[in-house]
Amino acid sequence: MLDIKFIRENENAVRKMLADRKAEADLDGFIEADCRFREIVERVNGLKHEKNVVSKEISTEKDRAARQERIGRMKGLNVELRELDEESKAMEAKRNEIRLTIPNFPHPDVPVGEDESKNVTISTWGDPRKLKFTPRAHTDIGSSLDIIDIERGAKVSGSGFYVLKGYGARLERALLNFMMDIHSEQGWKEVWPPALVNSASMVGTGQLPKFEEDMYRLPKDDLYLVPTAEVPITNLHRDEILDGDDLPLRYQAFSPCFRREAGRHTGEEGIIRVHQFSKVELVSICHPDASEDELEKLTRDAEEVLKRLDLPYRRIILCKGDLSFSSAKTYDLEVYSPFEERWLEVSSCSSFGDFQARRAMIKFRRKPHLPSEFLHTLNGSGLAIGRTMVAILENYQLEDGRVELPKKLRPYMRGLEVISI
RNA sequence: GCAGAGGUAGCUAAGCUUGGCCUACGGCGCCGGACUUGAAAUCCGGUGGGCAUUCGCCCUCGGGGGUUCGAAUCCCCUCCUCUGCGCCA
Numbered sequence: 001m002l003d004i005k006f007i008r009e010n011e012n013a014v015r016k017m018l019a020d021r022k023a024e025a026d027l028d029g030f031i032e033a034d035c036r037f038r039e040i041v042e043r044v045n046g047l048k049h050e051k052n053v054v055s056k057e058i059s060t061e062k063d064r065a066a067r068q069e070r071i072g073r074m075k076g077l078n079v080e081l082r083e084l085d086e087e088s089k090a091m092e093a094k095r096n097e098i099r100l101t102i103p104n105f106p107h108p109d110v111p112v113g114e115d116e117s118k119n120v121t122i123s124t125w126g127d128p129r130k131l132k133f134t135p136r137a138h139t140d141i142g143s144s145l146d147i148i149d150i151e152r153g154a155k156v157s158g159s160g161f162y163v164l165k166g167y168g169a170r171l172e173r174a175l176l177n178f179m180m181d182i183h184s185e186q187g188w189k190e191v192w193p194p195a196l197v198n199s200a201s202m203v204g205t206g207q208l209p210k211f212e213e214d215m216y217r218l219p220k221d222d223l224y225l226v227p228t229a230e231v232p233i234t235n236l237h238r239d240e241i242l243d244g245d246d247l248p249l250r251y252q253a254f255s256p257c258f259r260r261e262a263g264r265h266t267g268e269e270g271i272i273r274v275h276q277f278s279k280v281e282l283v284s285i286c287h288p289d290a291s292e293d294e295l296e297k298l299t300r301d302a303e304e305v306l307k308r309l310d311l312p313y314r315r316i317i318l319c320k321g322d323l324s325f326s327s328a329k330t331y332d333l334e335v336y337s338p339f340e341e342r343w344l345e346v347s348s349c350s351s352f353g354d355f356q357a358r359r360a361m362i363k364f365r366r367k368p369h370l371p372s373e374f375l376h377t378l379n380g381s382g383l384a385i386g387r388t389m390v391a392i393l394e395n396y397q398l399e400d401g402r403v404e405l406p407k408k409l410r411p412y413m414r415g416l417e418v419i420s421i
Numbered sequence: 422g423c424a425g426a427g428g429u430a431g432c433u434a435a436g437c438u439u440g441g442c443c444u445a446c447g448g449c450g451c452c453g454g455a456c457u458u459g460a461a462a463u464c465c466g467g468u469g470g471g472c473a474u475u476c477g478c479c480c481u482c483g484g485g486g487g488u489u490c491g492a493a494u495c496c497c498c499u500c501c502u503c504u505g506c507g508c509c510a
Contacts, residue, residue, distance in 0.1 A: 041472065045479045052479090055491050059441040067490090074490040198500095241431065368431070369452035369468060 001359040002102055008034065014102065020320040022114060023103050030098040037091035044084050051077050100203065101210050104355040106320050107329035113319030119332070120319070125303070126312030128336040129395055135339040136401075138393040139270035142168065144401055145421055148271060160261060160275040167419045171392070172278060174412035175385045176254050179280040179305050183382055186301045188252035188282055193232035195256055196223040201235040204360030206326035206352075216258045216275075225258035229281035230379045237285060238360040241372045247364060248286035248294060252382060255279065271386050272344070278385040284378045285362060288354065291376035295351040299331045302347045302382040309406040311391050312336045314343060328353040333383070335391040346387045349380030 007014055011031065018025055054070050054077070061067045111120050142148025147168025153161040164172050180190060202208040202224050207215060216225040226232060233251050242249070257279050271277070282301065286294045299315065306313045318330040327350040334343035354374035357363070363372040396404045402420040405413055 038472070041479080045472075048480085049478060051491085055441075058490060071490040078490080243431090365431075365451095367452080368450065372431090372469085 001099055001355060002105065003354075003358070004034070004099065007099070007102070017105055018103070020106070020112065021103055021323060022321050023325075025102045026098050027102070030095055030102070033091045033095040033098070037088055037095055040084055040088040040091065044081065044088055047077055047081050047084070051081070097209070100208075100359070103325045104328050104352060106323055106327075107351065107353070109317070110323060110329055111317065111319045114321040116319075116322045118319040119316045119322055122315045122317055122331065124312075124314040125307065126310070128312050129338050131338050131397070131399075133399040135394060136397060137270065137339050138390040141393045141397055141401070141403060142270070145403065145419055147171070147419065150270065157275075160273075162271050162274060167413070167416065168389075170413060170416075171389055171419075172385055174409055175388055176278065176280065178308075178409055178412045179382060179385075180252060180254065182305055182308065183252040183280065183282060183301060186304070188250045188301070188382075191229075191233055191236070191251045191253040193226075193229055193236075193253050193255055195226050195232075195258075196221075197226055197231050197235065198223060201231055201238065201360075204235045204238050205231050205356050206359060207231065210325060213262060214260055216260060226255055227259050228257050228279060228379075228381075229253040229255035230283060233281065233283040234285070234356060234362075234377055234379065235360060237362045240362060242285070242362070242364040242375065244287065244364050244366045247375070248284050248290060251283045253281050253283070255281065270390065272390060274386065277387075280382045280385065282349075282380050282382040285357075285375050286378065287364070288373065288376050291351050291353065291378060294376070294378055295329065295331070295349065298378055298380045298382075299333070299347075299349040302333060302349055302380050305383050305388075306333065306335065306346070308408045309388070309392065310408075311388075311395055311406075313346070324348075324350070326350075326352050326355050328355065331380075333381075335388075335395070337391065337394045339394045344387060344391060346383045346391060347381040349378070351376065351378045 002014070007027075007030065011027070014027060018027070051074065054074055058067055058070050058074070061070065111118060113119070139148070139150065143150070145167070147164060147166050149163040149165055153163045156163065184190060196218070199208055199222060202215070207224075207227060215227060218224070232255070233253050236251070237249070255278075257277050259275060261273055261275060282298050284294050284298055303313070303315070313333050313335045316332050316334060318324075318327075318332060323330055330348055330350040332345050333347035333349070334345050336342075337344050353376055356377045357374040362375050362377065364375050365372050392406065392409075393403055396406065398404060398418070402418050404418050405416060410417055
């Protein structure tokens with residue numbers, strides 16, 4: 001959510017930002033409602049002031065007739081107020097509703113561009129593997145080793161669900177522990193959050209009201225299945241004023257992630273894009289002056305997982321047209337897939353500036369006597385577990401159909417070196 | 422799920438029975454000032470949000486309605502916390 005004064009005073013900048021992002025929001029409606037709201041509020045405040053004065057007079061007035069006269073005046077004021085009050089509430093609601101649909105301002109570092117083709121590669125690590133045989137897809141590998149069962153996932157739940165079995169299931173568990181141990185070393189506090197959250201939390205991080213269609217919702221309880229642990233973790237401190245000395249707050253959490261993923265995606269077969277996947281998420285709540293450095297740390301810390309798994313990857317920065325709604329700046333980490341001969345996104349690390357903090361009312365004080373200010377929030381995958389598994393299967397496959405395990409992961413697999421049937 | 426007790430400012434905590442003296446008591450923390458060589462102690466003032474920024478005005482007692490000239494206070498709905506019972510891995 002943008003600062004309301006900023007929108008008022010920088011209408012053109014907001015308009016340009018929307019165009020750069022290829023986003024739409026009813027800015028005219030916002031401005032109209034805001035102007036009208038403020039106009040009415042002034043009159044309402046005047047009337048309320050009069051009411052307060054007269055009410056005070058009634059309480060001290062001894063003369064019965066004078067009292068009655070004032071009570072009559074109050075009744076008149078109330079009639080007038082009722083109408084204006086109604087309109088002011090309607091205008092305020094409209095204004096706020098629209099404000100929730102205006103995306104964040106991109107950071108100045110963010111390159112211009114209308115879609116993902118304009119994203120810029122920042123750095124590359126490791127040499128993409130060239131296998132001496134024809135590589136197979138993770139779906140092939142998974143089914144022939146009987147560790148990924150897509151058919152039965154569909155039977156049990158439907159299309160877009162899969163089942164991990166045997167070493168596949170153990171690999172999931174190993175990756176989770178492997179990742180979280182690394183992040184603990186790096187100073188991220190472990191949290192095990194709820195997988196269901198209320199709508200206030202979803203508004204706080206920006207999933208609602210705009211992306212209702214992307215979420216699973218339980219109408220009976222008005223709860224949502226989390227699309228990422230970002231939601232419960234960032235909302236841990238919703239409506240709180242934190243002590244500046246406690247910053248930054250760095251959390252990591254595992255959670256299942258649920259996404260409806262309505263619509264078709266080509267080139268994302270197998271378990272690349274599914275309705276439920278596991279992810280370790282890093283969330284930082286930090287001082288506004290520290291968020292730029294914090295995004296670098298967060299991204300580096302996520303990269304460390306790929307380095308230890310010895311998976312070649314690159315870091316890209318998303319252009320304005322590809323940037324997500326709440327983000328000010330996003331790095332994606334992509335692992336090379338020798339089968340597809342392309343890069344696969346396994347992490348997305350974003351800085352939100354004060355956009356989420358303003359929605360979720362996460363504040364801090366520099367000193368106890370100073371006014372509270374909004375914090376900055378950041379988060380990133382550290383990493384998406386399902387896609388990391390895909391990357392391991394496709395990068396570490398052997399010609400005979402077996403899959404070697406990255407050396408540092410073996411202790412987490414009870415010493416297993418190679419996955420075979 | 423049922424019954425009871427609660428939710429008041431950064432924290433703590435009065436007020437609610439009996440509506441107006443609430444411009445929300447007091448304390449802690451913090452800031453500024455006075456005093457002091459300095460500090461402590463003491464005293465004075467400040468310490469939520471919005472609109473205007475010159476004096477000012479409005480809002481704020483978990484949230485939303487209602488009654489009333491007037492609601493922290495009375496009524497209704499709702500959310501959350503705690504205790505007991507029920508259910509349960």
